[in-house]
Amino acid sequence: MNVKIVSRSAWGAKAWAGTPDQVALDQRREFFIHYDGATHITATGNAVPKAIERTHLAQGWAGIGYNFVITQDGTIYEGRGWTKQGAHCPGYNVTGLGVQIAIGGSQEPSAKALTAARALYDEACRRTGRTLAKKGHRDGIATACPGAKLYSWVRDGMPAGDYDAPTSPPSSGGGSGSSGWDGKSFPGVSAFKLGQSHAAVTVLGQRLVVHGFGRFYKEGPGPRFTEVDKSATQAFQKAQGWTGADSDGYPGSETWKRLMAAPAPSKSSIVALNSAVKPGVTHTQVKELQQLLVKAGYGPILGAYSNFYGAETQKAVARFHNKNPHLKTAGVSYDPLIGKQGFIELQKEAGRK
Ligand SMILES: [Zn+2]
Numbered sequence: 615m616n617v618k619i620v621s622r623s624a625w626g627a628k629a630w631a632g633t634p635d636q637v638a639l640d641q642r643r644e645f646f647i648h649y650d651g652a653t654h655i656t657a658t659g660n661a662v663p664k665a666i667e668r669t670h671l672a673q674g675w676a677g678i679g680y681n682f683v684i685t686q687d688g689t690i691y692e693g694r695g696w697t698k699q700g701a702h703c704p705g706y707n708v709t710g711l712g713v714q715i716a717i718g719g720s721q722e723p724s725a726k727a728l729t730a731a732r733a734l735y736d737e738a739c740r741r742t743g744r745t746l747a748k749k750g751h752r753d754g755i756a757t758a759c760p761g762a763k764l765y766s767w768v769r770d771g772m773p774a775g776d777y778d779a780p781t782s783p784p785s786s787g788g789g790s791g792s793s794g795w796d797g798k799s800f801p802g803v804s805a806f807k808l809g810q811s812h813a814a815v816t817v818l819g820q821r822l823v824v825h826g827f828g829r830f831y832k833e834g835p836g837p838r839f840t841e842v843d844k845s846a847t848q849a850f851q852k853a854q855g856w857t858g859a860d861s862d863g864y865p866g867s868e869t870w871k872r873l874m875a876a877p878a879p880s881k882s883s884i885v886a887l888n889s890a891v892k893p894g895v896t897h898t899q900v901k902e903l904q905q906l907l908v909k910a911g912y913g914p915i916l917g918a919y920s921n922f923y924g925a926e927t928q929k930a931v932a933r934f935h936n937k938n939p940h941l942k943t944a945g946v947s948y949d950p951l952i953g954k955q956g957f958i959e960l961q962k963e964a965g966r967k
Pocket of ligand 1: 649
């Protein structure tokens with residue numbers, strides 16, 4: 615089955631209060647099941663993750679603490695997601711993915727919820743490249759969580775009705791529907807369905823890596839079309855300047871054509887400082903300087919961006935120099951004059967390459 619996850623934006627999550635740490639997928643070791651506590655859950659839909667979010671924010675946390683929340687109808691909601699540190703079990707928030715099945719007390723978990731949790735577990739193993747330990751919250755700390763029913767389900771190995779767990783690892787060399795494909799030309803949109811395998815998906819991934827989108831892959835591209843392939847494809851499509859349906863992450867013939875072509879040589883977007891740019895002057899590059907300063911965190915520059923290298927710009931440049939004393943004019947404590955090297959470093963700090 616496909617693991618569909620309702621994104622934070624789709625269920626209306628609040629912005630993080632603070633910044634949860636990032637955790638690389640290969641640091642994950644355990645998959646923890648939780649319940650909501652002693653009280654039966656009657657809420658459904660988005661109200662479920664929202665209620666948890668409210669509680670966790672009130673505890674001073676950055677937001678919902680579980681990596682995922684699963685409701686009785688089998689819907690999976692994104693909390694901290696795959697790569698953010700959770701807040702669900704002390705000592706295991708980095709290595710453990712925490713998943714709440716939203717029931718409470720003696721409430722019976724639905725078959726749909728258990729199936730979704732099992733599918734999510736298998737997806738987690740696939741993404742992390744290892745067999746994660748199946749745990750209940752009480753395996754990590756003294757607690758009643760996840761309740762007797764869910765805990766015995768975990769101890770039984772998380773069986774899930776009619777759902778066939780994938781045999782691991784996914785076979786390479788294509789799958790259904792790959793036969794007859796020539797290995798090169800656009801295979802048609804039907805080759806790219808989430809959770810399904812096609813030899814063209816491996817080629818897609820390999821070409822995305824060639825084009826510089828390998829950062830999405832924690833493990834090598836494979837034949838199964840996953841959210842990772844979709845994200846990498848979407849980033850590639852956006853890099854073409856495409857928007858909307860043209861950048862939905864599903865390859866069409868034009869995406870395919872461009873991926874199969876050789877990548878354009880990467881060129882640096884770092885530019886040189888015009889020597890006329892100095893405190894007190896008006897120059898078109900001053901506006902760029904101001905924007906870079908703000909972007910790199912040396913704002914505020916009060917008032918609208920302008921071409922004038924005034925007091926606000928000078929103060930921001932001085933803040934940049936205080937953070938980077940090696941770029942300062944020797945012997946000066948307040949240095950409002952941006953230099954050639956400083957301008958290059960500033961562009962890097964602002965994210966240019
Ligand atoms: Zn728990």
